[in-house]
Amino acid sequence: MFRLAIQMLFGDIAKYLMLVVGLFFATFLIVQQASVFCGLMRWTTSTLRNVPAPIWVVEEQVEQVNETNPLRDTDVGRVRSVSGVAWAMPLYSGIQRVRLDDGSFKTVQLIGIDAASLAGAPPRMLEGNLESLRLPNTVVIDELATARLSPVKGGRLKIGDQFEINDIEARVVGICDADRSFTGGPYVWTIYERALQYSPPQRKMLSAVIAGPVAGVEPLEAAREIQRVTGLRAYVTGKSGGDDENFAWSTIWWYVRNTGIPISFGTTVIVGFIVGVAIACQTFYAFVLDNLRYLGALKAMGMSTWRLSAMLMVQALTVGCIGFGLGLFATAGFARAALENKQPPFFMPAVVPAGAFAVIIIICFLAAMLGIWRIARYEPAMVFRA
Amino acid sequence: MPDFPDTRPVAVETHGIEKSFGDGAAKLLVLKQVSLTVCKGEILMLVGPSGCGKTTLLSIIGGTLRPDCGEVTAFGQPLHRMRSSELTRFRAGHIGFIFQQFNLIPTISCAENVAVPLLIAGVRSSVAIRKARETLGLVGLADRAKDRPGFLSGGQQQRVAIARALVHEPPMVICDEPTAALDASNGEIVMNLLAGVARSGDRAVMVVTHDNRIFSYADRIARMDDGRIIEVRDAAAGHGRHFLHELPH
Ligand SMILES: Nc1ncnc2c1ncn2[C@@H]1O[C@H](COP(=O)(O)OP(=O)(O)OP(=O)(O)O)[C@@H](O)[C@H]1O
Ligand SMILES: [Mg+2]
Numbered sequence: 001m002f003r004l005a006i007q008m009l010f011g012d013i014a015k016y017l018m019l020v021v022g023l024f025f026a027t028f029l030i031v032q033q034a035s036v037f038c039g040l041m042r043w044t045t046s047t048l049r050n051v052p053a054p055i056w057v058v059e060e061q062v063e064q065v066n067e068t069n070p071l072r073d074t075d076v077g078r079v080r081s082v083s084g085v086a087w088a089m090p091l092y093s094g095i096q097r098v099r100l101d102d103g104s105f106k107t108v109q110l111i112g113i114d115a116a117s118l119a120g121a122p123p124r125m126l127e128g129n130l131e132s133l134r135l136p137n138t139v140v141i142d143e144l145a146t147a148r149l150s151p152v153k154g155g156r157l158k159i160g161d162q163f164e165i166n167d168i169e170a171r172v173v174g175i176c177d178a179d180r181s182f183t184g185g186p187y188v189w190t191i192y193e194r195a196l197q198y199s200p201p202q203r204k205m206l207s208a209v210i211a212g213p214v215a216g217v218e219p220l221e222a223a224r225e226i227q228r229v230t231g232l233r234a235y236v237t238g239k240s241g242g243d244d245e246n247f248a249w250s251t252i253w254w255y256v257r258n259t260g261i262p263i264s265f266g267t268t269v270i271v272g273f274i275v276g277v278a279i280a281c282q283t284f285y286a287f288v289l290d291n292l293r294y295l296g297a298l299k300a301m302g303m304s305t306w307r308l309s310a311m312l313m314v315q316a317l318t319v320g321c322i323g324f325g326l327g328l329f330a331t332a333g334f335a336r337a338a339l340e341n342k343q344p345p346f347f348m349p350a351v352v353p354a355g356a357f358a359v360i361i362i363i364c365f366l367a368a369m370l371g372i373w374r375i376a377r378y379e380p381a382m383v384f385r386a
Numbered sequence: 387m388p389d390f391p392d393t394r395p396v397a398v399e400t401h402g403i404e405k406s407f408g409d410g411a412a413k414l415l416v417l418k419q420v421s422l423t424v425c426k427g428e429i430l431m432l433v434g435p436s437g438c439g440k441t442t443l444l445s446i447i448g449g450t451l452r453p454d455c456g457e458v459t460a461f462g463q464p465l466h467r468m469r470s471s472e473l474t475r476f477r478a479g480h481i482g483f484i485f486q487q488f489n490l491i492p493t494i495s496c497a498e499n500v501a502v503p504l505l506i507a508g509v510r511s512s513v514a515i516r517k518a519r520e521t522l523g524l525v526g527l528a529d530r531a532k533d534r535p536g537f538l539s540g541g542q543q544q545r546v547a548i549a550r551a552l553v554h555e556p557p558m559v560i561c562d563e564p565t566a567a568l569d570a571s572n573g574e575i576v577m578n579l580l581a582g583v584a585r586s587g588d589r590a591v592m593v594v595t596h597d598n599r600i601f602s603y604a605d606r607i608a609r610m611d612d613g614r615i616i617e618v619r620d621a622a623a624g625h626g627r628h629f630l631h632e633l634p635h
Contacts, residue, residue, distance in 0.1 A: 001505055004494065011493020297489040300450050302478025303506045304471065380477070381451035383485065384441045384562045 005311035006318060008291060015287045019280055019319040020326065023360055026276025027327025030269050030356045031348070032334055037265035038352060039338075039345025044255050045248040046179035047093060048237050050142075050187055051111055051120040053210030054219040056247050057088070057226055057234045064251035066182055068093060070204035075232060079209045082229045084222040088211040089114035092195040095185065099164050101151040107185040108145065110165065112195025120210050122189060128159045128174030133191055139170045142178035144342070145186030165198040180342055220245065276363045281370055284316055288371035292378065300380040309372045316371070320364035324357055394425035397558055397590035398447050403456035405442055416442050417453070418613040426557070429584045429591045429603055431621075434610035440594045441562055443610070447592060448560040449477045461557060478506050482551030484561035488543045490535035496546045497522060497531035503554040521549040525579055541572025548579050558590040559583060565597045577603040 009016055047065045048056075057079050059069035073090070080088040092112030097105045113120040113133075121130050122140060132138055141149065146156045149163050157163070162171045170190070178187045190198065196205050209232075213222035220241050223234035235247035243249045256262050288295070295308060331348075338346035405417040416439045424430050424447065432440045445451035446458060449465050452473070458465040461480055468476065482503070490499045497518045504514035519531050525545040527538075535543050544564060551559050561580070565573035577600045584591040584605075593604070601607060601621065608618045 003511065004491075004498070004502070004505065007494045007498070008491065293487075293489055294491045297483070297485065297491075298502065298506070299474075300448075300477065300483055301503055301506060302474055302476075302481070304474050307506075379451070380474075381442075381445040383450070383483075383489065384445060 001307060001311065002314050005314045008294070008311075009287075009315040009318060012287060012290065015283055015290070016319065018283045019287075020323045022279025022283060023276055023320055023323025023363065024326045024330070026272045026280075026363065027324045027356055027360055028330050028334075029272030029275065030359060031328060031331045031352055033265050033268040033272065034352045034356070035331065035335065035346050035348040036338075036344055037261065038349060039347035040182075040261060040265075041252045041255060042347045043180060043182040043345050045251050046181050047109070047111075047187075048248050048251070050122055050178045051091065051093070051113075051210070052123050053091075053120055053237065054213060055085075055211040055223050055226065055234055055236055057209040057211060057223075057230070057232050058207075060231065060233050062233055064254035065247055066251070067254075068207045070202065071206040071209065071232065072204060073206055075206065075230065076209050078230045079211055079226055079232070079234075082222070082226045084213055084217040084225050086212050086214040087117065087119065088209050089117055089119040090192050090206050091120055091208045091210050092192055092199070092205060093207040094195075094199055095183065096165050096188075096198055098149055098170075098188075099167070100149065106148055107183065108149070108165070108188045109181045109183065109185050110195055110198060111187060111189045112192040113189060115191040115193065119212075120189075122176035122178055122187070124177040126175045126177055128172070130174055132173035133189065135173065137169050137171055137194070138173040138190065139165075140174035140176055140189040141172055142176055142187045144178070144180060145188060146175060148186050166200065168198055170198070180345075273359060273363070276360065277366060280316075280319075280363050280367045284319075284367035285370050285374070287315075288312065288374055292374070293383070295375050296378050296380065296383040299375070299378060300383040305372075305376050308375050309368075312368045312371045312375065313365075316364040316368035317361065320360045324360045327356075327360075328353060394427055396423055397426045398424040398458065398460040398592075400443075400447065400453075400459075401457040403443070403446060403453040403458065405439075405446065405451070405453050416613055417446075420456070420613070420615055422447075422608060422615055422618070424558070424590045424592050426590050427584060427588045428605035429581060429593060431601065431604040431607045432592065432594045432610060433596070433601075433607060434616075436596075438610045439613045440610055444560055444562055444592060444594050448481050448483070448558075449473045478503070479554075480556050480558055482554070482556040482559040484544070484547050484551050484559065484564045486563035486566050488535070488540075488547045488567075490543055490546055490550070492534060492536050494534070495532050496527065496535055496538070499535060499546060500549045500553050502550060503556075507554055518549070518553055521553045522546065524552070525549045539572070541568050541575060544568060544572070544576050545579065548576065548583075552583060552587075555587070556589070558592070561591070561593045561595075563595055563597070564593060565595065565600055570599055573597065573600055 059071055062069050076088055076090050094110055095107050096110040098108050099105055115134055150157050157172055159172055162169055213219050219236045223236050226234040236245060237247055243253055335346050338344055401421050403417050403420040406413055406415045408414050434440055446453050453466055497515055500518035500521055501514040522528050522531050525548055527545055565576055580591055581603050583589055604621045606618055607621045609616050
């Protein structure tokens with residue numbers, strides 16, 4: 001019976017292709033846009049992955065990692081003295097300008113870490129030596145910076161090359177792998193004191209205190225204690241903590257609430273859904289109308305409405321799966337290009353294709369229901385009146 | 387009173403059937419107290435002017451339509467009291483359908499078309515296809531089993547449809563204008579097949595037709611006008627032509 005359904009479907013090549021193409025576009029729009037959105041949201045939390053630390057302590061009002069509201073220098077000591085805290089180090093994080101030889105400026109995300117412990121250093125060094133950061137006027141840059149800050153177009157900075165941050169010399173002693181920042185600028189690490197020299201002076205310069213718990217204490221526990229004792233905001237990283245305790249989630253939610261990003265991407269996803277519904281429902285309905293004579297004859301010959309409905313469901317779900325598969329395949333092609341380019345942002349957690357599949361199934365279900373509604377109303381006696 | 391002359395067993399019997407369409411002022415009484423018996427082993431033709439209710443009566447006897455009142459008993463079962471799911475099951479088991487426009491599914495092969503009633507009955511696909519090929523052989527189309535219906539002539543398509551109507555060996559076959567779309571010689575081929583079906587299989591065959599070229603194949607001819615049966619004539623070829631008048635109850 002299902003073979004019959006499939007053959008009827010494939011027999012009408014024009015409508016079959018139309019259905020597949022409609023669902024393909026719906027899938028592509030939904031998965032691609034949702035993934036770019038997720039990628040963009042992931043970019044907002046890049047600093048948390050590039051500057052690893054179990055606990056981030058920031059000013060009370062700070063809700064997201066890209067926003068800095070400086071602390072007092074004494075706050076490092078206050079955090080360090082909280083029970084359950086094993087270590088606490090100062091962190092500078094700010095956007096600074098690099099002047100290239102041709103006179104143009106590039107912005108970079110400057111990170112200043114504690115010289116002794118090097119806490120907050122990039123997790124994956126590709127070249128050079130992290131310890132060399134303790135030498136005068138040295139920086140570690142990410143891969144993006146090697147191209148972006150190169151004095152010649154198409155060239156790459158190497159270890160030993162120099163550039164200037166706010167007119168102060170910086171010598172490259174290491175190259176690391178880092179996630180791209182939300183603002184698009186590359187990451188540059190140096191030690192805390194030198195970061196302050198590179199930056200225009202302000203009354204308070206400490207962006208955050210990064211800390212770790214003593215063995216046996218959960219970061220979340222320690223963070224709550226820091227918050228209680230110091231009155232500062234302490235976030236955890238990684239997977240633990242609720243949306244207002246985990247810095248990554250807090251950051252993402254901040255962008256969701258305070259920017260138009262979700263609306264613009266959400267709109268495209270909804271457009272994808274509408275395109276899918278419109279094309280699938282209208283084409284499938286036309287398909288059912290075209291075949292009404294035959295479906296009606298089947299009904300007259302004693303096929304129950306249930307089985308006819310099952311046939312229509314099988315037909316709709318078949319085109320749904322094929323369209324979804326092709327859409328996902330196309331998205332994979334897009335993803336490869338995006339990931340190779342590191343641009344545009346692309347991140348596809350499993351929930352995106354799973355959700356898109358659910359959406360496509362819902363679309364097909366609606367389309368099939370439309371056909372079922374039509375065939376259920378069809379009186380078997382009508383078959384003599386075609 | 388029985389409305390048939392001989393001792394043939396009854397296949398379907400209707401009593402005082404009424405059927406109307408529409409509501410209120412637009413209400414149209416299409417069947418008025420129709421009583422008719424169809425016997426096993428005969429070809430009963432239903433003739434009459436356009437719009438007199440032939441197709442409506444055929445639909446009720448075939449279990450695709452329910453009467454407003456009156457009784458339909460088919461093979462001992464009261465169709466007028468069945469729920470629609472029961473009627474569906476009744477049709478699947480008892481009725482072979484032949485339509486004026488064949489209604490063969492164009493995207494599947496002839497054999498697969500013929501197999502449909504078996505698939506509806508839940509027969510395994512491979513078994514159904516084998517049986518379908520055999521049945522196609524009976525209508526002389528064994529070599530076209532793999533072709534799609536669109537490649538066949540109208541007469542051949544109607545023969546495929548006959549195979550489809552017979553493949554599950556239903557005790558009754560109903561046909562609405564089976565020869566209207568065919569030329570004379572194809573019409574004859576089709577009617578010869580149907581006559582064979584009725585006589586050999588002890589089946590009841592009911593044919594609605596306008597086509598006076600095929601009247602000679604009838605065992606009896608029921609004439610309708612304006613929603614009533616006005617006469618039933620015993621027309622068996624070679625049996626002489628004596629008329630049997632039948633009045634509505
Ligand atoms: N579903 C319906 N709704 C409304 N009216 C209907 C319906 N079915 C049939 N009729 C009407 O009932 C009357 C009888 O129709 P029917 O099809 O039974 O006639 P017929 O004798 O088969 O005619 P023909 O020889 O032209 O096929 C017609 O006037 C027709 O318009
Ligand atoms: Mg008719």
